[in-house]
Amino acid sequence: MQGSADLNLWRLSVAPMMAWTDRHCRHFHRLITRHTRLYTEMMTTAALVHGDVAKHLRHEAAVESPTALQIGGSEPDEMAHAARLALKWSYDEVNLNCGCPSERVQRGAFGACLMNEAGLVADGVKAMLDAVGGQIPVSVKHRIGIDRLERYGFLRDFVGTVAQAGCKVFIVHARNAWLQGLSPKENREIPPLRYEMVHQLKSEFPNLTIAINGGITTAQAVDHHLQRVDGVMVGRAAYHDPMLMADWDTRFWGAGDARDGRYGPEGLVSDDWRLQIEQHMVAYIERETAEHATPWAHAATHILGLWNGRPGARAWRRVWSDHRLKDRPVAEVFALATRARRAAVPASKDAPV
Numbered sequence: 001m002q003g004s005a006d007l008n009l010w011r012l013s014v015a016p017m018m019a020w021t022d023r024h025c026r027h028f029h030r031l032i033t034r035h036t037r038l039y040t041e042m043m044t045t046a047a048l049v050h051g052d053v054a055k056h057l058r059h060e061a062a063v064e065s066p067t068a069l070q071i072g073g074s075e076p077d078e079m080a081h082a083a084r085l086a087l088k089w090s091y092d093e094v095n096l097n098c099g100c101p102s103e104r105v106q107r108g109a110f111g112a113c114l115m116n117e118a119g120l121v122a123d124g125v126k127a128m129l130d131a132v133g134g135q136i137p138v139s140v141k142h143r144i145g146i147d148r149l150e151r152y153g154f155l156r157d158f159v160g161t162v163a164q165a166g167c168k169v170f171i172v173h174a175r176n177a178w179l180q181g182l183s184p185k186e187n188r189e190i191p192p193l194r195y196e197m198v199h200q201l202k203s204e205f206p207n208l209t210i211a212i213n214g215g216i217t218t219a220q221a222v223d224h225h226l227q228r229v230d231g232v233m234v235g236r237a238a239y240h241d242p243m244l245m246a247d248w249d250t251r252f253w254g255a256g257d258a259r260d261g262r263y264g265p266e267g268l269v270s271d272d273w274r275l276q277i278e279q280h281m282v283a284y285i286e287r288e289t290a291e292h293a294t295p296w297a298h299a300a301t302h303i304l305g306l307w308n309g310r311p312g313a314r315a316w317r318r319v320w321s322d323h324r325l326k327d328r329p330v331a332e333v334f335a336l337a338t339r340a341r342r343a344a345v346p347a348s349k350d351a352p353v
């Protein structure tokens with residue numbers, strides 16, 4: 001396997017997910033995978049133009065990088081402004097959302113309905129590229145179509161038009177967005193996945209970077225798609241079962257060593273490593289609470305899948321999600337969670353904490 005420097009930057013990424021992939025979540029994911037590209041939640045350009053920019057964009061760039069800022073908007077000037085902010089706040093990419101089907105987003109005339117406005121997306125992309133002057137890439141995340149429009153030609157023309165404006169990276173959620181009658185959640189489940197359309201896109205545009213997204217939940221499936229497209233983006237599976245990412249650096253980025261303490265004797269992710277990650281998150285949360293008055297639950301909510309599949313996981317999770325503990329110091333919650341987990345594992349060999 002080649003070293004990570006030789007691989008394309010979009011080979012593997014964690015999807016933008018509203019209310020999930022905030023900076024705390026990204027900090028956590030970065031402890032598990034050093035190289036995988038991480039995406040922020042979508043920030044609207046209106047929030048970036050009129051709102052509290054520091055609140056929306058503050059992150060620990062040096063720790064978290066490579067990270068892409070995803071924006072949602074439809075005014076090229078505002079998109080350019082957002083792209084300049086992405087650069088200023090040390091994000092490694094700015095990504096335009098053309099896939100979100102929510103009603104709120106449709107009222108703002110952006111998200112998935114922009115797939116009907118390829119010319120406007122092209123203008124926005126051009127404005128963003130001019131704004132960042134080639135210093136960071138501009139990418140677009142979109143669906144394969146909208147409503148019942150299932151012609152490959154629609155997808156090809158959208159990508160072709162936007163590519164002409166200079167966009168070289170497309171991340172394609174391989175299902176349509178149905179703009180009427182489905183909630184955003186249903187829109188991630190009901191329209192059928194049609195991976196072959198994304199594979200075809202790559203054959204037709206070999207010089208573009210095409211990443212595929214939607215319903216990809218195993219390393220084997222990632223391997224399968226990487227033979228056909230340049231990258232894979234994983235959303236829900238990575239969030240709910242973060243240890244899915246434990247071998248991504250070695251397996252997909254040609255980095256690290258499988259014997260670096262992550263794995264126990266049977267080749268499974270070791271409990272010691274899980275515990276180290278949890279301890280690191282506790283220290284991080286203590287810092288966050290001290291510096292930004294962040295309640296511990298804001299960050300802890302993202303780690304609830306850490307012990308999935310291990311004995312005591314449920315008891316452990318129950319403590320970390322117990323709102324009655326919200327005023328207690330995080331170190332105390334950690335101690336209670338660890339005790340609850342170990343009580344379910346009488347023969348645990350974990351080091352005492």
Ligand SMILES: Cc1cc2nc3c(=O)[nH]c(=O)nc-3n(C[C@H](O)[C@H](O)[C@H](O)COP(=O)(O)O)c2cc1C
Nearest residue numbers: 015016017018041042097173214215216234235236
């Ligand atoms: C809770 C949640 C929030 C999401 N928010 C966004 C978002 O802000 N921007 C976006 O482009 N996609 C968003 N998505 C869609 C994901 O990025 C991804 O396209 C989708 O979940 C399909 O990938 P998966 O099957 O691997 O989860 C969201 C998905 C979830 C589950």
